[in-house]
Amino acid sequence: VIATRNPMFPETTFHKYNVTQDYRISRNVLGVGINGKVVECEQRTSGAKYALKVLRDSVKARREVALHKMASNHPHIVRVLDVYENTYNEVACILVVMEQMKGGELFTRIQDRGQLAFTEREAAKIMYEICSAVNHLHSMNIAHRDIKPENLLYSEPGQSGVLKLTDFGFAKKTDDNETQGLNTACFTPYYCAPEILGTGSYDRSCDCWSIGVVMYILLCGYPPFFSEHGEAMSPGMKSRIKSGKYGFPSPEWDSVSQAAKDLIRKLLRTDPNERYTIKQVMDHKWITHYHEVPATPLATVGMLADQKQQWGEMQEEFDKTLTAMR
Numbered sequence: 001v002i003a004t005r006n007p008m009f010p011e012t013t014f015h016k017y018n019v020t021q022d023y024r025i026s027r028n029v030l031g032v033g034i035n036g037k038v039v040e041c042e043q044r045t046s047g048a049k050y051a052l053k054v055l056r057d058s059v060k061a062r063r064e065v066a067l068h069k070m071a072s073n074h075p076h077i078v079r080v081l082d083v084y085e086n087t088y089n090e091v092a093c094i095l096v097v098m099e100q101m102k103g104g105e106l107f108t109r110i111q112d113r114g115q116l117a118f119t120e121r122e123a124a125k126i127m128y129e130i131c132s133a134v135n136h137l138h139s140m141n142i143a144h145r146d147i148k149p150e151n152l153l154y155s156e157p158g159q160s161g162v163l164k165l166t167d168f169g170f171a172k173k174t175d176d177n178e179t180q181g182l183n184t185a186c187f188t189p190y191y192c193a194p195e196i197l198g199t200g201s202y203d204r205s206c207d208c209w210s211i212g213v214v215m216y217i218l219l220c221g222y223p224p225f226f227s228e229h230g231e232a233m234s235p236g237m238k239s240r241i242k243s244g245k246y247g248f249p250s251p252e253w254d255s256v257s258q259a260a261k262d263l264i265r266k267l268l269r270t271d272p273n274e275r276y277t278i279k280q281v282m283d284h285k286w287i288t289h290y291h292e293v294p295a296t297p298l299a300t301v302g303m304l305a306d307q308k309q310q311w312g313e314m315q316e317e318f319d320k321t322l323t324a325m326r
């Protein structure tokens with residue numbers, strides 16, 4: 001069957017025939033996102049298991065799928081195998097077949113380590129993997145804009161698992177079209193104020209903020225910004241984020257390296273223009289020389305277990321801040 005060309009995203013072709021011709025869809029729901037659910041499916045020819053995401057057809061769904069598929073040929077981004085445009089109970093749907101992530105979420109994996117200490121060097125390796133995925137996206141002018149713990153999954157349980165980024169529901173192209181428009185012959189950009197030219201990099205900078213928050217949680221087991229008594233996005237929390245108020249409290253941060261704290265300071269800058277770009281992160285020795293980072297045991301495993309009941313609130317606050325930044 002020939003996959004037809006899709007005018008919306010010329011480089012992405014969606015199969016028009018029914019996904020059930022190629023895959024048996026199981027009832028086993030793997031996960032639920034705000035823009036669709038993920039169920040297990042089995043490829044009929046090979047019997048191999050995959051993850052299927054069902055989205056109602058829309059411009060937003062097509063953008064998500066096109067950007068994810070464009071970016072998915074990276075070792076730390078969930079691979080997209082096939083995309084279908086089907087009608088399902090008379091509703092137009094987009095169905096994405098992806099590799100199935102069977103190793104659970106990043107922080108669940110760390111929490112379940114029990115007695116085996118989680119070290120700063122392991123945190124640095126994890127950050128290197130996440131940053132390489134983000135570097136790949138930003139070099140394609142794609143901003144993910146939803147980098148958070150539940151979108152960082154392991155491919156397999158146990159040591160063979162590879163950490164990957166998923167969920168492109170908020171991703172967007174950042175080569176901002178107005179600059180393209182302004183590059184036409186009649187316009188001489190060098191007289192133009194910077195804010196007119198735009199750099200389209202504000203979206204990318206929210207990915208670097210997320211990286212800073214994930215790195216902070218990896219190193220201590222709790223988030224840098226939290227509201228008093230857990231109410232969602234309290235005024236105090238909003239001003240703290242704007243003021244960038246957070247610390248490296250004793251004793252859990254005392255043994256963390258200066259290089260790690262330096263990188264966090266560069267990522268959790270409230271002014272997006274001052275915040276490190278992913279290029280600068282990939283030049284930071286704590287990331288590129290992660291194998292030389294001290295293997296100091298961290299308080300993370302114990303703290304994640306103690307903060308278990310606050311974890312849901314932390315995720316909600318992460319979401320509220322991402323929403324505010326997008």
Ligand SMILES: c1cc2nc(N[C@H]3CCCNC3)c3c(n2n1)NCC3
Pocket residue numbers: 030031032033034038051078098099100101102150151153166167
């Ligand atoms: C590929 C994609 C995917 N997404 C998943 N879950 C999503 C749900 C929405 C938030 N992000 C993660 C799960 C998976 N997979 N596998 N396996 C278990 C759960």
